[in-house]
Amino acid sequence: ITISRGGKKAVFGCQPYDVKDPNVTFYKCRDEEALLTSFLEIWNSTEFSPDIVTGWNVEFFDIPYIINRIARVLGLTAAKRLSPWGFLQENTVEIMGKENQVYVPVGITVLDYMQLYKKFAYTSQERYTLDHICFMELGERKLDYGEYGSLAGLQVGNWEMYVDYNIRDVELVDKLDDKLGLIGLVMAMAYDAKINFQDTFTTVRSWDVIIHNYLMDRRIVVPQVDRK
DSSP states (O other): OEEEETTEEEEEESSOOOOOOTTEEEEEOSSHHHHHHHHHHHHTSTTTOOSEEEETTIIIIIHHHHHHHHHHHTOHHHHGGGSTTSOEEEEEEEETTEEEEEEEETTSEEEEHHHHHHHHSOOOOSOOOHHHHHHHHHSOOOOOOGGGSSHHHHHHHOHHHHHHHHHHHHHHHHHHHHHHOHHHHHHHHHHHHTOOGGGGGOHHHHHHHHHHHHHHHTTOOOOOOOOO
């Protein structure tokens, strides 16, 4: 696992790793249980405790996976520590006819950078993999592990590169936001419209609240709809 905030990265693994970047702190853990426990401690630390969590396709992969894994290995009570209030909200979202399980740690907003890019970048791409988008926007690529066949093969065949690959993915998302500023855009829109960050993904709700606040400032109340 790799998490980043303000350029500082915390990396968790169960084998030794040669740190190459002074901004990276590596936590070597004896097993998966210790790794997840250490991750939760850093997640809730003053330095890393997040208000917004982002990443590429984290909403439907990383967040549900890590919550489920913590719940299975450490128990549901431990998984709830991802939320500053100790609650997890579970939703089911249908995408292309398939139901996807989505968990949200209450008190933290998950802004999936892939969804941000699709909504606010105002550009059409032939595919939305992190590798392709970073090449188009930054001229940079993810680490190529083709010679190892798969990530599982990379983990066994070249642990150093496996960790580098994980760190690289986090760096690329950081670089994308440094260039595009989509999280800052969402925050500006949300504060201006007086809505939650997630509500910026919906056009109707944003304008509904903007119009409501405009009318309330002028002491105008829209009558209730008569559905009879």
